[in-house]
Amino acid sequence: MRELTYLEAVREAMSQEMRENDDVFILGEDIGVYGGAFGVTRGMIEEFGPERIRNTPISEAAISGAAVGAALTGMRPILELQFSDFITIAMDNMVNQAAKIRYMYGGKGKVPMVLRTPAGSGTGAAAQHSQSLEAWMAHVPGLKVVQPSTAYDAKGLLKAAIDDDNPVIFYEHKLCYRTKSDVPEEPYSIPLGKADVKRQGTDVTIVATAIMVHKSLEAAAELEKQGISVEVIDPRTLVPLDEETIIESVKKTSRLVVVHEAVKRGGFGGEIASMIAESEAFDYLDAPIKRLGGKSVPIPYNPELEKSAVPGVEDIIAAVKETVNRQ
Amino acid sequence: MTQAVNLPPHVKETDLAGLYKQMWLIRYFEEKVDEFFAKGMIHGTTHLSVGQEASAVGAIAVLEEEDKITSTHRGHGHCIAKGAEVNPMMAELFGRTTGYCKGKGGSMHIADVASGNLGANGIVGGGFAIAAGAALTSQMKRAGYVVLCFFGDGASNEGSFHEAINLASIWKLPVVFICENNQYGMSGPVKDMTNIENIADRAESYGIPGKVVDGNDVFDVMNGVGEAVERARNGEGPSLIEAKTYRWKGHSKSDAKKYRTREEETEWRQKDPIERFRLILVNEGLLSEEDAENIRLEAKKEVEESVEFAINSPEPTLDDLMEDIFA
Numbered sequence: 001m002r003e004l005t006y007l008e009a010v011r012e013a014m015s016q017e018m019r020e021n022d023d024v025f026i027l028g029e030d031i032g033v034y035g036g037a038f039g040v041t042r043g044m045i046e047e048f049g050p051e052r053i054r055n056t057p058i059s060e061a062a063i064s065g066a067a068v069g070a071a072l073t074g075m076r077p078i079l080e081l082q083f084s085d086f087i088t089i090a091m092d093n094m095v096n097q098a099a100k101i102r103y104m105y106g107g108k109g110k111v112p113m114v115l116r117t118p119a120g121s122g123t124g125a126a127a128q129h130s131q132s133l134e135a136w137m138a139h140v141p142g143l144k145v146v147q148p149s150t151a152y153d154a155k156g157l158l159k160a161a162i163d164d165d166n167p168v169i170f171y172e173h174k175l176c177y178r179t180k181s182d183v184p185e186e187p188y189s190i191p192l193g194k195a196d197v198k199r200q201g202t203d204v205t206i207v208a209t210a211i212m213v214h215k216s217l218e219a220a221a222e223l224e225k226q227g228i229s230v231e232v233i234d235p236r237t238l239v240p241l242d243e244e245t246i247i248e249s250v251k252k253t254s255r256l257v258v259v260h261e262a263v264k265r266g267g268f269g270g271e272i273a274s275m276i277a278e279s280e281a282f283d284y285l286d287a288p289i290k291r292l293g294g295k296s297v298p299i300p301y302n303p304e305l306e307k308s309a310v311p312g313v314e315d316i317i318a319a320v321k322e323t324v325n326r327q
Numbered sequence: 328m329t330q331a332v333n334l335p336p337h338v339k340e341t342d343l344a345g346l347y348k349q350m351w352l353i354r355y356f357e358e359k360v361d362e363f364f365a366k367g368m369i370h371g372t373t374h375l376s377v378g379q380e381a382s383a384v385g386a387i388a389v390l391e392e393e394d395k396i397t398s399t400h401r402g403h404g405h406c407i408a409k410g411a412e413v414n415p416m417m418a419e420l421f422g423r424t425t426g427y428c429k430g431k432g433g434s435m436h437i438a439d440v441a442s443g444n445l446g447a448n449g450i451v452g453g454g455f456a457i458a459a460g461a462a463l464t465s466q467m468k469r470a471g472y473v474v475l476c477f478f479g480d481g482a483s484n485e486g487s488f489h490e491a492i493n494l495a496s497i498w499k500l501p502v503v504f505i506c507e508n509n510q511y512g513m514s515g516p517v518k519d520m521t522n523i524e525n526i527a528d529r530a531e532s533y534g535i536p537g538k539v540v541d542g543n544d545v546f547d548v549m550n551g552v553g554e555a556v557e558r559a560r561n562g563e564g565p566s567l568i569e570a571k572t573y574r575w576k577g578h579s580k581s582d583a584k585k586y587r588t589r590e591e592e593t594e595w596r597q598k599d600p601i602e603r604f605r606l607i608l609v610n611e612g613l614l615s616e617e618d619a620e621n622i623r624l625e626a627k628k629e630v631e632e633s634v635e636f637a638i639n640s641p642e643p644t645l646d647d648l649m650e651d652i653f654a
Contacts, residue, residue: 025467051467057497062490065456066463072445073395073464092487096450097457101438106429107651109440142652165654 004183006176009151010040010116013158014078016187018048021076024162025052027063028080037082038118038177064090064115068097068167071113076162083129084119084171087137098167099142112165114158120173120211120261121306127298130306132210132262137169138238138271144168144192145238149213151181153236156190164192173210173261193240197249201231204255204320207246207272208232212259212311219316228324238268243275250281255323257290261310264293287326290319332546332611335389335553343613344622346388346545350380350601351626353404356413357576359630360403360420360434364580368638369420373434376404378543378575381600382507383408385548386475386570389556395443395461396475397454399507400435401574402447405477409444411437417633423640430643431651443472451512452485454478455504459491462500462565473559474502475552481512483526492565496533499564503555506567507542509574514586527569535565542570543600546607573598 004012018024025048026041032055035042045053056063060081067077081087087094098111121130138145144166148154154172161168198213199220208216213234220230231249235241250256256276258269269291276282276289292311300306334340357375364373376383383404387396390409398405406416411427419426420434427437438446445461448454458476465472482488483506495502506526510517523529530537536558540551548570555566573595577584584592608614614622 057490057493059490059494061487062456062459062494065453065487065491066460066494069397069445069457069460069462070464070467071460072440072457073461075464075467077460092450092453093456097448097453101446102654103651104428104432104436105438105440105446106427106431108428109438109446110654112654144653 001182001184003180004151006151006154006172006179007038007040009155009183010158010172011044012183013155015044015047017159017162018052023074024076024078025054026078026080027054027056027067029056029058029082031055031080036080038174041080060086060089061093064093065097067113067115068093068101068111071111072101072109077113078162079113079115081115081117084117084133085128085131087115087117087133090115094137094143094167094169095140099140102166103142110165111167114161114168114170116170116172118174119171120175121299121310122175122211124301124303124306126301130299132260132294134171134238135262135266135268138268142167143239145171146192146236147171147210147238148236149173149176149210149234151179151183153190153196155183156188157192157236159187159189160192163189171210175211179214190236192237193242195233195235195242195245197231197245198234199230199232201229201253203229203253204257204324205231205233205246205249205253206257206259206316206320208234208259209268210261212261215311215313216259216316218313219320222313222317223320228320230320243279246272247276247279247281250276251284254284254286256285257292257316257319257323259292259311259316261294263296264291265296267293269293287323290323292316292319332607332613333550334546335549338388338549338553340613342388343608344618346384347604347608347614347619348622348626349384349408350604351623352413352630353380353383353407354601355627355630356403356407356416359417359634361576363634370422371433372579373420374401374579375576376401376574378595378600379507379509379572380404381545381604382505382542382548382570382572385545386505386552388549389553390473390475393443393472394475395445395472396477397445397458397461398447398477399454399479399482400447400449400451401479402437403434406437406444406447410442411439411444413630413633414636417637418640421637421640422642423637424643424647425636425640429647452478452482452487455487455491456494458502459495459500462495462502463498465501466498471560472501473556476502476504478504478506479512480506480508480510480517480526481515481520483529484520492533492535492567495565496535499562501559501562502565503552503559504565504567505552506569508569508571511574511578511587513578516586525569527567530567535567537567537569539569539571542572543598543603545600545604
């Protein structure tokens with residue numbers, strides 16, 4: 001099978017959906033000839049033309065609202081926001097409009113749109129271009145939240161997101177863009193709400209999202225050498241959340257470490273930890289649940305400071321050891 | 328025939344009795360809501376459009392059935408003018424399952440997507456971009472419909488106003504932005520909140536036509552909006568219409584109207600849009616005194632019956648709480 005980068009997989013999913021369905025189109029800043037801030041839509045305007053690869057003014061409030069209006073009237077827009085931080089400017093339309101329209105209208109009307117956006121730190125772009133705000137969106141009833149970590153997952157989850165009749169926020173971690181995996185050429189769909197066990201293990205469960213899946217796998221490989229068997233679960237979607245897979249894993253390993261890049265305080269890790277604490281898996285726990293997340297600091301510019309603001313492989317190794325060694 | 332009954336091409340003299348009835352339906356609906364609110368039988372809050380009947384009815388009179396509207400928090404009049412029935416509207420305000428939104432949306436979110444009412448909106452300025460997006464669908468699907476976006480003078484100071492009109496103007500979207508300038512954004516007089524004489528003058532900044540009409544004269548509204556709708560339908564893009572009118576009641580139920588004088592209120596009440604319409608219809612021989620009176624009584628009866636309908640409709644069950652979140 002051929003390998004694709006995560007970025008290419010996202011592009012391929014969109015191209016295949018657009019060939020399949022005339023209602024699918026993309027709008028966003030600089031997505032035309034420029035190819036988008038990270039090059040995800042590069043070349044697409046040549047195939048699909050400027051009407052469907054629709055370059056917009058720098059107007060996040062307008063383009064997010066236009067996506068809502070277009071979705072409500074029969075299109076399936078994909079909105080690209082250049083950086084996930086800019087969701088703050090699109091917040092009214094995502095939170096007050098897209099998420100609530102179906103419910104407020106008594107089930108009459110639907111908003112099948114996808115907001116795709118690069119998230120996370122590690123590029124030196126500092127505080128206003130490096131955040132991980134997925135917990136905000138997961139908090140809002142009516143929105144689905146997706147965070148793929150691999151190219152394979154990105155392609156399948158994006159198809160599912162575009163086919164979904166609800167507003168979906170699709171977070172693409174910038175450091176995942178260049179990662180590669182085997183990606184089938186034909187279209188395929190990964191259901192929203194199905195976690196993936198990225199690595200089987202017996203001593204401890206790590207639930208990790210986005211780039212932290214890669215870091216956790218790296219940590220797990222190192223821990224294996226030290227005789228600790230780590231299971232790594234990637235929920236892939238925060239809403240809906242595959243609680244069952246996580247609960248079953250914790251029942252098997254009796255230990256849980258949750259890792260995400262977003263600031264730990266108020267982060268989604270707290271939700272996963274609470275979910276386990278409220279489930280039957282609680283009785284199986286042999287150690288307190290451990291949460292790893294970003295420090296409560298705006299992401300700094302300096303590369304060493306930037307790195308130390310979010311969990312690294314060494315932090316994950318330390319957290320696992322602490323959990324495993326706990327009697 | 329006087330200047331007053333110069334009708335836009337697709338409004339016929341035979342339509343006028345129906346428009347007259349709509350205005351009375353709006354007036355009586357609002358007064359009935361006021362009454363039952365005072366009695367504590369309608370809860371939440373509600374924003375009444377008494378005194379603004381001509382802008383709702385006149386603007387929507389020039390639309391075709393397949394055209395769409397977005398509305399505001401003061402949206403009852405727009406809904407009735409777009410053809411909504413008073414029974415499910417009243418039932419919605421009473422929170423019943425027979426309401427347009429099954430009792431989940433209430434006054435500020437009445438919508439009927441199927442009939443082209445894309446929804447009232449509790450967010451000031453929330454409809455601008457949604458209207459642009461619905462117009463984008465019309466353009467991309469070559470559907471031929473036009474979107475009428477209602478907003479108030481207060482909303483014209485929201486960022487979404489500028490972003491959405493700019494977007495609509497560069498893409499020549501078939502949308503008409505109609506400002507119902509009722510002189511107050513909650514308690515804020517328009518002259519204190521806006522440093523220009525006419526909100527319509529802002530059209531110039533976006534290279535689109537702007538026009539002020541007498542919002543209490545249904546003919547003037549029809550003609551102004553009619554031109555703008557034709558322009559939109561011909562692919563020439565959006566327009567900005569400002570209908571100068573007045574809100575007879577307070578902003579919402581908690582409003583003691585301390586920010587304005589009795590004299591001012593009396594002055595505007597003398598410009599009652601319904602009485603003005605009636606006089607023209609009768610004086611021009613388009614409607615007999617007797618028919619006009621019968622229409623008024625018919626509207627009154629329909630609204631009274633809508634209260635019966637609402638009171639006799641079932642309350643939602645608690646099982647309905649979690650329905651309609653996702654499609």
